[in-house]
Amino acid sequence: MISSFPKLINATFVTLKLLSASLLIGIFLGLFFAILRINKNVFVNKFAYGYSYIFRGTPLLVQIFIIYFGLGNIEWLRTTFLWSILKEPYWCAIIAFALNTGAYTSEILRSAFQTIKPGVIEAGKSLGISNSKIFYKIQIPIAIRQSLPAYGNEIILMLKGTSLASTVTLMDITGVAQKIISTTFRPLEVFIIAGSIYLFMTFLIHNLIKYLEKKYSFQQ
């Protein structure tokens, strides 16, 4: 059992790489679609709503399978440069995770934008600050602060989501754990070790978010 520990530690790096890459892309996607959501144009608005509805309403597993097995099956895609990305399970997983977390992030940021008090924006306007400056220097920082607790939950959900990468042959923590279980038939021990690694990461993320919340709180 002890011998499986180093393997799982190595796999932790795969999990962390998947997590950080998809969160990084996801946060930009989320911000982009959240801005579309508060746009007044009906079509733009509906488009962003449709995106978040579809990705939040279907299981992540379906999304990965559509991207990895589905898109890879289209003939003409294989001739384009996209094929070099889509043939790699690693990139497919990251694309699926990023699109998924992007949808949730856009909802979190949208509700944060909508709860900003109009007085704050009016204060900026009456000081003669330009609209774009109000948006970047006032609205976005407040929205980020507002959405920290919900985003912390999203990071933890995404950490658990990365376990699905094992279904497309990637050897992350869950993938390695599954392989060890099916060769040693010691499900409980492997579960305890792999589970503790996940719990430890959850614990770290939870505390990091708590620290950030405290650091950027309004009342000081």
Add this chain to the structure above:
Amino acid sequence: MELLAFGKTGWGDELFYATLMTIAVSISAMLIGFIFSIIFTPLKLSKYKSLNLIGNFYTTVVRGVPELLVIYLFYFGSSGALMYVASIFGYYEYIEINAFITGSMAIGIISGAYSTEVFRGAIKSIDKGQFEAGKVLGLSKFIQFYKIILPQMLRLAIPNLSNVWQITLKDTALISVTGLVEIMRQSRIAAGATRDPLFFYSIAALIFLMLTFLSMRLINKLELKYRKGF
């Protein structure tokens, strides 16, 4: 479209039964989850630290570990555990547990952790005066809970329970790794047979979207019903 025809030529009826299977697993997982939350919510709300610890351990561990890992534990571990228990009673044959049962147990335990949190939050946000009023009226503990706390708790819990239902419904897709023929497994079989994964996985996504959409409408109606008078 021929691919979706019912009967021997298409996959329509197979996908239809797979959808029913997904719904059945989700409902039984949700019910198992309720049983778990009936056990663990009182533990989390208890005055005793040691009972709190047990309750917190359950919700923290289950919500912090990936669903897939829990499913693997049940898939590979449950028949071994059952055989171990059976061997104590002098039964040494090989026991295999049905994929439906292990699947709904695994998802049920996960769903139970989420609904425990929901119920705990709902009970906590009921006004203290309600408990005291029950006591002052001299009602027994059971009547107090059943007639005063439970109806108010349900009203507060339903919106959040609908989230738990959504999570549970989507988690059932993961049971496909154990070989239970639900939507994902059936699409995978169909995709393999017809070599058209894009089509069948998209159909799977559509079915899931439809299920979440329909259940949301149903839950909204329920919510309105319990909201009467507020």
